Structure formats: C-alpha cells, structure tokens
Amino acid sequence: MTIVGLGPHGERASPPERVTLLPQDKTAARAKKLRVAIVMHTLESDWAKHVVQGIIGTLGECGAIVIDVVDCNFSSEAQIDALGRLQGENPDAIISLPVNNTTVTKAHLAISGAGIKLVLIDNVPTGMLPGKDYVSLVSADNFGLGKIAAELLSARLPLGASAGMLAYDADFFATNEREIAFSRWMEVNRPDVAVKTARFSTIDGAGHEAVQLINDHSEIAGLFVVWDSPCIDVVRAVSKRNPDMPITTVDLGQEVTESLAKGGPVIGIAGQRPFQQGEAVARTTITTLLDRPCPDWVALPGLIVSRSNVIESYQAIWRKPAPRDILIRLDLLQSK
C-alpha cells in the first residue's frame, strides 16, 4: 500500500527502507557504546509494547544500551519530569512519543537543545522542526488508517445512516489524521452518511461518550473509535444495548482481535505494524548517531484487517501464532 497522508509539516513520506543499517553500520554503532532512553505515552497498550520490543531488539543488535523505558500514562507532567530527569543522564539519544502538542514542547526542545538526539514517534509538538529540533518523526500512515477504517465500516452502513466517531480530545497528530481521514472518506465515498463525532479525554471515558452519542443520534448505525484501547471500553458500554452495532478501530490489540474473530461487534481493523515501526525508529536513531542524514518523516503503510485475514494479520503484527480460542472460533482448530 502507498502512503496517502502528509507529514506534520506537509512532508512527503519516506519509506522505512530509507533508513537501513549495513553490517558495517552496526559494527560502527557498537564501537560507540551508545546509550538510549525511551519515553512512551503509555506501556499498557499492545501497540506500545510491540513498538518498544522493536526498538529494543534493533538497538541491541547495534550494541546500544537502553537505559530507561518510561511510561508517562498519557500525562504531560510525567513526560516533562521524565525528560528532565533523562536529560541529566546525558544519553546519546532519546526516543519519545510526545503526549500532546503544546504542554510538552519546551521539555522536548530542551532535549535537542542539550545536544541529545531526539527521535519522535507518532506526534510532533507544534513549532518543532525536523533536522533542527528533532531528527525524524516515525509513524504509521495515520491518514491511511482512518480511510481504511471508514471503508471497512461503510460496508455495514445502510443508505442514509449515520456513523458515530469516537475521537481523542487532545491535539495529537496521529489521532487527528485518523479522524480527518475517516470523515473525508465518508464525505467523498458515502455522501449519504452523516458523521457524528464525540470526544473522549480518557480511555475509560470513551464508552460513556459512545453511549451518549448513540442516545443523541439514534440513527447511528456504526462506530469508529480512533484506537483499540478506548475501543474496548466502547465495545463493553455499547454492546449491552446495541449488540449488533458494528465497530471499526485502529491497532490489532488482543481484545479487539478476539472480537473481530468471533464476528463482532468489531468488524474491521486498520492495523499498524508496531514492531516494524519500532525497528524503523531504532534504525533512524542509529543512523543519526552515525552522523548520517535521516528523512524528516518515515511512514509505514497500514494493513486492512477483516475477519477473513485476521489470523495472518495477527501473525504479521504480533509475530506469534494466534491464540487457540481465536483459531477455534474461526474453525481453524478443532480440538478444545
């Protein structure tokens, strides 16, 4: 699949192959005895765990030591504290997923200002520039993910229905792109469908917002939730009253995969490739630490995941066999 979105500054995407490491690069990196810290928005989600695995594994191959992996729990304060503390440790590079676009800008600028290489995942605080304030942004094609989710949901929406969208109430590049792309796809391809939007500010508030949205708009015939963790909350809250409400989301987390495999309410997922994204993040980090130029924006295309290809997608993303109960649900395994 090609990349359909543009970067945070309108950049064209570079494929992850633009940052490759040859054996001699890994040897050179090992000789430098590099130290790298990772600051994530959360470590709870399956997506975040896979990204971190991809980063740590690739850095390990290059002899780079990961000195800390921080879980900010979506908190600006926690991220500012972590970045301040890690700056004192003077690592060669910090890999960070900024939790929003405004409150953590200064803390990130301080990192690059201190001469520490800063590689960003999924989000760029407003005003920060590639090559100057950070090395590169590495993300999925989030605009493409939003379009995939819209297309998957569209197949289940009757003529003239409304689609409900549960969007994230934070200015965040990745979720903004998904939200805009979902609406645009519907506008262009399903002009008969009206998109009704509600926003959640915490993951466990998403279900409540979804119920409220459906109460306000009884014509809603399907939902899109901008990523899988809040989607789980939405599934729990909505399924009690609307068990047949089709839902699409982004990220092939364990619970939404199970829902997809059993036939609903999750009927389609726009899958990211977090492990490969993590590898691309690590390769970008090593490339810049070897003083070689890096692209402004490295983007990975999404995967269209439906019930028919959920097993192979699961294997590609999770890099392990699908759980037995999922295989049994899909009649791919008989013994219980």
Add this chain to the structure above:
Amino acid sequence: MIIQENQNFVPIDKSVPNRQRGKGRPRNSEAATASLVAVLNHVRLSEATTRQELERVSEYGRAIIADRLAILSELGLLNERETGVATGGRAPRLVQFTKDHALLVVVTLDQSAIGVGLADLDGKLLMEHHEAINIADQTLTADRICALINWLMTRQPKTPNLWGISISVPGPVLTDPNIPFLLETPNFLPNWDNSGLVETLMQRFKAPVWMHSNVETMTMGELHGGAGIGQQTMLFVKVGQRIGAGLVSNGQPYHGAAGAVGLIGQLPVTSGNATGSLDAMAGASMIKAQGIKAAQSGESAYLAEWLERGADITAIEVCQAAQMGDPVSTEIVVQSGRLIGGVVAILANMLNPQLIVFAGSIAQTNDILLASVREAVYGASHPLVTRDLRILRSQMGNSAALLGAACIAVSALFDPVFLKDWILLGSPTQHPDFVYGLETLNSITQQSDDGPQAPPSS
C-alpha cells in the same frame, strides 16, 4: 462616497461597551486613537513591558498611558495580570499583549496539497494539518478548505473569535497594496479568478481575508521561524512544479513594484540542445516526465519496479529513488540542480545574500538537488559572494507558508492605518469597510440565489 454613506449604517455591536460619556467634550479615547494604536503596538512588539517603559518609549505622560491601558484592557487587547522583577521597590505590573484574544486561520494551497492551521495574534502556529489534493478542482478544494477550517474550530475549547483568514497560493497575487484586505478573489492561478474563494471564506467565516503567493509567505515564514531568523539578507528559493524566489533585504521581505518578485521560473535556460524556461527544464514536471520515461524504458530498475507495482511516478518518487541510490534518478535530479544553481548563482552575485534557503517538495525530498545547486553556485560566483554564504534546505516544509501567512495577517491587522479604524470597535470584523463589504457580498449572493422569476404558468 459609497463607503461614507455606508458608515452611517454600520450596525452597532451591543457587546462593545458604549464609550460615549454623555454630551459635550468627547473622552480622550475618542480623540486619541493614534495614541491607542501606538501603545498597543509598543506592547505587542515587546518594545515596552511596563507602564514606565511605555511612558519612555511613547513619550506620553503617565495619565495618558493609564487611560489608554484601561481602554485597551477593556477591549481585551492588553492585560496586566503578571508582575515583573522588582528593581528596588514594588515589583512592576507587566503589560502584555493578549495574543489569544482572537485567532487567525491560515491556509496554504500547493499544486498537489493543501494545509490549514490556526495561529494566535502573535502569528504563532497553534495547530496545523496538511493533506494531498489536486487543486485543479476548484469547488472540491474550496469545500475542503472550509471543512478543515470548521474542523479546526471544533477543536477549540470555546467558539473562537476569528479575526482573519490568510491564504498562501501557488502563483503571484496582484493586488492593490493600499487596500487593507480583499473583497474579491484576485488572479493567482489560471481558472481560479472566478473561483470566488475569497468571497466564500468571507461570507462563511465573517472575517477579513488576505492572499499572497507561496514564495512570499514561505520567505516570511522562514524569516520568522526557520533558518532566516535574525538574517538581514536572505534568498529563498522554492522548487516544485514552478520555481520561484523571495528576497529578504535589511531584515525585511522585498515586495517589488507590483508584488511579482522572484518569478525566476520564467528565465530561459539551456541544457544540451534544448532551451526552455527554468520551470519547464528543471521543475517537478520535468523530473516526473524523465522519471516516467526511465521507468517505462526500464533504464531505471528502481522506477520500473514502482511502475510495475501500479504506483504513480511523480517527481517525489524520482527524488526518493535518487536518495536511495538509483543512478538514473540521481542524474535527473543533478541535472535539475545544475540548471537551478546556474540561475541562483546569477542572483547570488547580484544580491550577495548571507543565506540561500531551498524549499518545496523537490528540495525537501532529497539532498542531491541541494548538492548539485551548491556546486553550481560556488563554481559560478565571485569568491567574495561565497566567502560566508550558507546554502541550506528548509526544515519547515509547508509550515513555512502557514507561519508566513500568519505573520502577514498580523502585520495587516495591526498596521496603524488599518488599526486606527477598528481599534475602538474592538475587532477588525467591525471595521466599517469590512462590514460594508460583507453586506454587499451577502446582498449580491441573495440576488443571485433569488434568480429570475419563473414565468407564470399559462
């Protein structure tokens, strides 16, 4: 004359406090807009941050400063919420510009992408979004711009006070420099003069609209937020389908006689036996055409594989292939860089800039073009010109256009000549000329919507 007549019919905004103080002598504020304008701009431009400094910088007395600050605070334009550092006595109250009192919408149109953003009254970008679109479809593009502006508005915690829309477009914009804002869409691209973009935005968002060329806005953006910060002499070159240049002289952008600066893409250049304009010989269209040819003939294995997979080959793919080491693509980009470098060398010898910044999708996708340009410029320039010359790639992408558009809007809003006509009304959207312009536009739209009367049925 028309405007004077209309001024009698400017609707009174009930939200603006009535500043008439009974009969007789008008309060100082009505007679002293000039000092209000001066005080606001001293604070806004950080020339003064306390009352004492304001007295010194403006040369107004304490009572006048106190009166003007009271009015400007009442209008929401200034505040004294914070205190400064004490220097022997009580800590002074800091006088600050309330930059979040209203917002500006900024828009950029490129041949294959649009961007929209929100900026504060300091011209700082707060939010932005970019997406690919073919702007040849005017209706689709205009609808998309409106949809994205609406989306930006919904992301604000409360309904924003919108004070202006500043647009960056891919072509020179010829307007009267004496008019404070646009009332109709100027010529900026073939077929876009009848698009009604300015009128649509004015009517839908009820705010003044400005429009400038991408080269002008990006030069301004680079000057205020990119490599150009603090530079006195800078040449900015945008390489895309068209190739244009902007100039900063004495720290200020140069506008030229008619605002048509830097149309270097029109200059004739020669490569081998072929002669044509720089746009045609070195721009994105040439790179794309050469790339497709190399892919179809199989000369470039890399591009041929792209084509085989059903992907479109544009100049971006050719530049990325060059960056990945494809020799055919590299030669195409190098050739483009040499031609551009030859023209830029002439400009460099003439203008002696401190800095040359290259931007646009072609320059930003790879480093090969820049290397080729550098070689040509250094090879063809006087040693004195290149002694301290830096040639860089912009790091701002299309954000430069949005930031520049915001800076241009801020300059226009707070230009003393324009500002004095709206400052006491509290908002540029209450400016008599804007109110009249909007009313006229609405009445024209109403008439055209009503259309001719249907003939009576027989």
